Amino acid sequence: MEIYVVSDIGGTxxxxxxxxxxxxxxxxxxxxPTQAKGQLPVxxxxxxxxxxxxxxxxxxxxxxxxxxxxxxxxxxxEAPNIPGWExxxxxxxxxxxxxxxxxxxNDANLAALGEWKFGAGxxxxxxxxxxxxxxxxxxxxxxxxxxxxxxGLAGEFGHVTVLPGGPMCGCGKQGHIEAIASGTxxxxxxxxxxxxxxxxxxxxxxxxxxxxxxxxxxxGDGLAIEAYNRAGYYLGIALANFLHMLNPSIVIFGGGVSSxxxxxxxxxxxxxxxxxxxxxxxxxxxxxxxxxxxxVGLKGALALLVxxxxxxxxV
Amino acid sequence: MEIYVVSDIGGTxxxxxxxxxxxxxxxxxxxxPTQAKGQLPVxxxxxxxxxxxxxxxxxxxxxxxxxxxxxxxxxxxEAPNIPGWExxxxxxxxxxxxxxxxxxxNDANLAALGEWKFGAGxxxxxxxxxxxxxxxxxxxxxxxxxxxxxxGLAGEFGHVTVLPGGPMCGCGKQGHIEAIASGTxxxxxxxxxxxxxxxxxxxxxxxxxxxxxxxxxxxGDGLAIEAYNRAGYYLGIALANFLHMLNPSIVIFGGGVSSxxxxxxxxxxxxxxxxxxxxxxxxxxxxxxxxxxxxVGLKGALALLVxxxxxxxxV
Numbered sequence: 136m137e138i139y140v141v142s143d144i145g146g147t148x149x150x151x152x153x154x155x156x157x158x159x160x161x162x163x164x165x166x167x168p169t170q171a172k173g174q175l176p177v178x179x180x181x182x183x184x185x186x187x188x189x190x191x192x193x194x195x196x197x198x199x200x201x202x203x204x205x206x207x208x209x210x211x212x213e214a215p216n217i218p219g220w221e222x223x224x225x226x227x228x229x230x231x232x233x234x235x236x237x238x239x240x241n242d243a244n245l246a247a248l249g250e251w252k253f254g255a256g257x258x259x260x261x262x263x264x265x266x267x268x269x270x271x272x273x274x275x276x277x278x279x280x281x282x283x284x285x286x287g288l289a290g291e292f293g294h295v296t297v298l299p300g301g302p303m304c305g306c307g308k309q310g311h312i313e314a315i316a317s318g319t320x321x322x323x324x325x326x327x328x329x330x331x332x333x334x335x336x337x338x339x340x341x342x343x344x345x346x347x348x349x350x351x352x353x354x355g356d357g358l359a360i361e362a363y364n365r366a367g368y369y370l371g372i373a374l375a376n377f378l379h380m381l382n383p384s385i386v387i388f389g390g391g392v393s394s395x396x397x398x399x400x401x402x403x404x405x406x407x408x409x410x411x412x413x414x415x416x417x418x419x420x421x422x423x424x425x426x427x428x429x430x431v432g433l434k435g436a437l438a439l440l441v442x443x444x445x446x447x448x449x450v
Numbered sequence: 451m452e453i454y455v456v457s458d459i460g461g462t463x464x465x466x467x468x469x470x471x472x473x474x475x476x477x478x479x480x481x482x483p484t485q486a487k488g489q490l491p492v493x494x495x496x497x498x499x500x501x502x503x504x505x506x507x508x509x510x511x512x513x514x515x516x517x518x519x520x521x522x523x524x525x526x527x528e529a530p531n532i533p534g535w536e537x538x539x540x541x542x543x544x545x546x547x548x549x550x551x552x553x554x555x556n557d558a559n560l561a562a563l564g565e566w567k568f569g570a571g572x573x574x575x576x577x578x579x580x581x582x583x584x585x586x587x588x589x590x591x592x593x594x595x596x597x598x599x600x601x602g603l604a605g606e607f608g609h610v611t612v613l614p615g616g617p618m619c620g621c622g623k624q625g626h627i628e629a630i631a632s633g634t635x636x637x638x639x640x641x642x643x644x645x646x647x648x649x650x651x652x653x654x655x656x657x658x659x660x661x662x663x664x665x666x667x668x669x670g671d672g673l674a675i676e677a678y679n680r681a682g683y684y685l686g687i688a689l690a691n692f693l694h695m696l697n698p699s700i701v702i703f704g705g706g707v708s709s710x711x712x713x714x715x716x717x718x719x720x721x722x723x724x725x726x727x728x729x730x731x732x733x734x735x736x737x738x739x740x741x742x743x744x745x746v747g748l749k750g751a752l753a754l755l756v757x758x759x760x761x762x763x764x765v
Contacts, residue, residue: 284576284696288697298614299613299687307727379604382600
């Protein structure tokens, strides 16, 4: 049988899945740790693809990878959690092994594409996807095209400045929405306030997790509620920016912090509504949760692959 | 001869231009004040189109209009400087008179389209256009598509928050880049500082204009230079946001404030470079001045018309 193989490579895990290239029905899925002593991540990826191939013929492969990459050139500029992936010609390496079409995309961009083609965003031509967990991953579909920009670096919505001079972001710059509204941003704020002497039920914990803050907020803890209000307030500012710029018909939220629900979304909506230059931006706009869960990278890679193999119009 | 007619409607002037529908060579251009006693602006527009028609046959009309509008529905939601244009079915009115295809677009979006098709942006697939004058008008081309969004309200880059709680914007909200870096924003800052007792050569003037501030800055006036530095600093923050989100290959600047040149652009570039999460966003990126001058709205409307009449792929 002719199959498609897709992979989602993260700092922790490499996942691969095979699909019938005709029906697009899934055949098999496998995952392994990304890193192992004495083996390069790319060799582990190649071996896993060869395993999942079985006796089938691979027609094309698509890979979702983290960090900065140029999908046209097939080069990963920088993948913070994968040792050695700097200006790394991932596509060329895979092409040399498999000798078939290889497609590459940033994992968050492909997640947006996956939700658009197979998930919460089906039928929407203008979609914004935000996954809020340790950091903020993001991507957009505009006029049924994946937003990539000149070098494929577009869609970094987490690195929009909402508070000049504000907290340090994971990227090394200050005041980005990721530095405030991500799980890391929320935890940093709570820890800073505790260091500054604030009263909170969280103080008794040795190491505070996002779940602790969420539970404390539900239990009425003032600091925990304030941390969510602050995250939601700035998220509303960022979202107003995004709506003014892109006017999507759907915003899809994924990630652990989004699952805190109204703790985050209520202050977000309030701040958003206060800042919109016209209520028309809310006409026909849905806010919804992501549907594809852990498979979003694989489904996104499949969406890329199908699009590339069947049409030149999109992506 | 079959002709195209385009119009650019502003609060002050209505301009129309006719083109040979085959060669796209311009035939004639006329302009009149938008408002006159006892006449509706739309009646003045219709009369002007009928005049410029002469003995030709109009094949299609495209109109660039200010304010919020839905190009698909052909409705102007709100055009602040044109009395009576609220939820105004402009396309339907023109269709009923002329009985030919009528296309409608926001003037700033069409300006971006005009520069892309006929001006400084030829050959670029991902373009950002910012015209900085009294306000900030803007539009973008992404993957060779005009950025419109779900209801045609996208592209409002001037209403991105760069300073929460900052100065009041013309739109009634606070802290937008337009409120700081537009001509109005710069003048407001200078006037505030003068009221607060700051020393400046501008103090002796009865009413300060943008040209006065620009000249004073060139003459070494501390407050005037500071006003440009401040505008440039926040423009750099906004621009970093735009590059992270859209990764364009060209940014085109129009408008009177942009013609202040390095007074604005030097602090802008410094602030931008400090904030980019990767220098890769500057790879292959040009900053350039708009080329179409006062004709940009007309050329943008022509670009819309040609695109609509010859293809379904774009816009």
